[in-house]
Amino acid sequence: MAETSAPLLAVSDLKVHFPIRGGVFSRVVGAVRAVDGVSFSLRRGETLSLVGESGCGKSTTGLALMGLQKSTGGKVEFDGQTVSDFRGAALKSYRKRVQIIFQDPFSSLNPRHRVRDIIRAPLDIHQVGTPSERAARVVELMERVGLRPDQAGNFAHQFSGGQRQRIGIARALALNPDVIVCDEPVSALDVSVQAQILNLLSDLQRDLGISFLFISHDLGVVEYLSHRVAVMYLGKIVEIADKAAIFANPTHPYTELLIRSAPSLDPRKRHQFKASNDDIPSATNKPSGCAFHTRCPLASEVCRTTEPQLGMRDDGRMLACHHR
Numbered sequence: 001m002a003e004t005s006a007p008l009l010a011v012s013d014l015k016v017h018f019p020i021r022g023g024v025f026s027r028v029v030g031a032v033r034a035v036d037g038v039s040f041s042l043r044r045g046e047t048l049s050l051v052g053e054s055g056c057g058k059s060t061t062g063l064a065l066m067g068l069q070k071s072t073g074g075k076v077e078f079d080g081q082t083v084s085d086f087r088g089a090a091l092k093s094y095r096k097r098v099q100i101i102f103q104d105p106f107s108s109l110n111p112r113h114r115v116r117d118i119i120r121a122p123l124d125i126h127q128v129g130t131p132s133e134r135a136a137r138v139v140e141l142m143e144r145v146g147l148r149p150d151q152a153g154n155f156a157h158q159f160s161g162g163q164r165q166r167i168g169i170a171r172a173l174a175l176n177p178d179v180i181v182c183d184e185p186v187s188a189l190d191v192s193v194q195a196q197i198l199n200l201l202s203d204l205q206r207d208l209g210i211s212f213l214f215i216s217h218d219l220g221v222v223e224y225l226s227h228r229v230a231v232m233y234l235g236k237i238v239e240i241a242d243k244a245a246i247f248a249n250p251t252h253p254y255t256e257l258l259i260r261s262a263p264s265l266d267p268r269k270r271h272q273f274k275a276s277n278d279d280i281p282s283a284t285n286k287p288s289g290c291a292f293h294t295r296c297p298l299a300s301e302v303c304r305t306t307e308p309q310l311g312m313r314d315d316g317r318m319l320a321c322h323h324r
Helices: 058-066 088-097 115-125 131-144 161-173 191-208 219-225 243-248 253-261 301-305
Strands: 009-022 027-042 047-051 073-078 098-101 179-183 211-215 228-233 236-242
Touching: 009 058, 027 047, 027 058, 027 073, 027 236, 047 058, 047 219, 058 098, 058 179, 058 211, 088 098, 098 161, 115 131, 115 161, 131 161, 161 191, 191 211, 191 219, 211 219, 219 243, 228 243, 228 253, 236 243, 236 253, 243 253
Parallel strands: 047 211, 047 228, 098 179, 179 211
Antiparallel strands: 009 027, 009 073, 228 236
């Protein structure tokens, strides 16, 4: 996907650290560096996937972009403007233009509210349209995501998991956002239902031009939906490239570990790369230098002492590695 204009969303050196308190006076004795200097961009109409093992900081990154988790440092720019500068109407507009689909369709919907109220909630909060226009919008959104409008009076517990996620998608679409953060949106669903939801998201992007920040650990899902992929390890991005390049030629040793570890019927993709150590370091006490050096078979002394910086290569791939 060729870049033809400035990115819609630009993230620079984003940090989210959680203090660790201890002792009688609960003093800060350390920090969990969940997100530790993440930088990437998201183009209009693009799907950028954040992938990595559990605990690498993917979901925290998404929540920080939404303002649902306070960041410790860094800068987020949306449509050329710095998000931290937004106040009043500008902040309200940003919240309308960036929405989220949560991982668990069971806990993310209020069981006491009817479906029409859940979908209409963003319209009510932002006072969009008249009551009759909001009701019509609910019908339109339900049809758009494949739900029957006559189900609008039902409660969430009356729907299957896939239907509940469709309700969550309809809610995220209500304000016509430019960006939707998809936080593991299909991981709680059966495989057959996953395919339906992924096809729905793909159709919505084609028809509406929405940009997706897609957070997932499922490489099959990522390969199907993404335009570009950003690989995270212990709070940092180690590689960003087009989807085809990532899956055909994973370059960072950690990216190669992820790709080669995924189940495959192709014997050429099995056991070509193994970590030298299966123990993942703690985010509270990260290794010096390259955080992956404790598991990397290519690690040398420079890896143990000097942290590699994410930089652009001649082929357009961004990489943080001393040896590749």
